[in-house]
């Protein structure tokens with residue numbers, strides 16, 4: 001369910017017209033629906049209810065403090081992948097449970113996490129495991145560790161975001177997990193209490209979860225035989241969302257694939273969803289600047305760019321795009337954005353950035369658009385703002401959170417002064 005719907009040919013987020021938001025806050029603008037965010041969190045809580053899961057919202061998907069706080073208020077902990085994300089999680093809720101993943105944690109980050117009572121380190125290499133023990137020892141503490149295993153599964157998503165095929169940098173090779181774990185048996189400063197896997201993202205099938213979880217069951221038994229008190233099975237995130245049409249699976253399908261392993265191991269289940277919660281809860285609103293045709297292609301040049309939403313450029317990702325106030329001769333909202341439609345022609349939607357790779361969509365069926373018209377790029381709530389940059393010295397967009405008929409600015413638009421704020425002008 002998302003709460004972005006057209007009413008009499010004008011797009012609304014919950015009960016607020018997007019035109020009004022663009023007027024008030026300017027463009028490019030990220031608009032989030034609180035009802036959609038909570039709906040997705042709650043649908044996971046419900047689908048996995050019998051396992052009483054610890055849901056650690058993945059901060060990398062969208063780390064805005066208001067969104068993180070909303071997650072914490074509704075029972076989520078956090079999955080973080082850097083000291084910076086850890087800081088965000090702490091700002092949102094200092095008491096929340098935090099899983100700390102990532103192949104390259106620095107000693108300072110490890111210390112920071114230990115000081116703050118980290119819930120679990122998702123450990124990605126043998127050296128990291130021993131370093132955890134050493135840092136914890138120097139602080140008189142015990143590091144709680146979940147070994148991240150790469151379960152070596154067939155490809156399941158884009159090559160740049162598939163984290164469970166052989167040879168990627170993530171996790172421990174499945175063949176080596178037991179040897180690595182043996183190395184810390186009896187170490188008083190590192191306790192292996194969990195098994196972690198994150199298969200990749202986005203994943204539109206439950207099968208990899210079932211296959212990964214089954215391998216997890218075997219490993220957990222063997223780790224317990226070594227003497228490790230394994231209490232947690234962390235299956236990561238990666239659940240897919242609607243990008244093209246309604247292709248996302250309901251949370252129950254993933255629950256069905258994962259719950260048998262939870263029962264078999266009697267572990268507490270941990271999940272780290274990001275995109276599933278926030279992806280369809282956000283859109284990127286932009287304004288058309290110019291039209292032009294060249295070399296047989298039609299271009300819509302609008303004011304959002306690859307620095308605002310990198311996914312099309314980086315992964316050739318498909319995001320639905322449609323006018324905020326569509327003209328009368330096209331569908332109010334197409335069922336199939338890829339089908340040819342009367343009243344439309346193929347256009348490339350591009351931004352102002354100086355790269356030919358700067359685009360939001362290629363050869364997309366869209367009606368003719370005039371200067372000043374608004375466009376909505378859907379499913380932009382996850383990995384939009386969190387991957388935004390200041391390339392071309394572009395100020396990052398503002399973010400607005402809508403609740404019913406109310407809206408709040410949750411991040412102001414950056415200014416040119418923000419762009420140079422960290423620089424030390426030593427030649428002046």
Ligand code: LLP
Nearest residue numbers: 058061101198201237238272273274275383
């Ligand atoms: N846990 C771990 C250890 C992860 O590495 C990730 C994502 C997640 C959880 C959350 O995955 P999610 O539920 O959000 O799919 N920039 C890419 C996605 C990269 C995901 C990296 N890790 C994109 O825009 O598609």
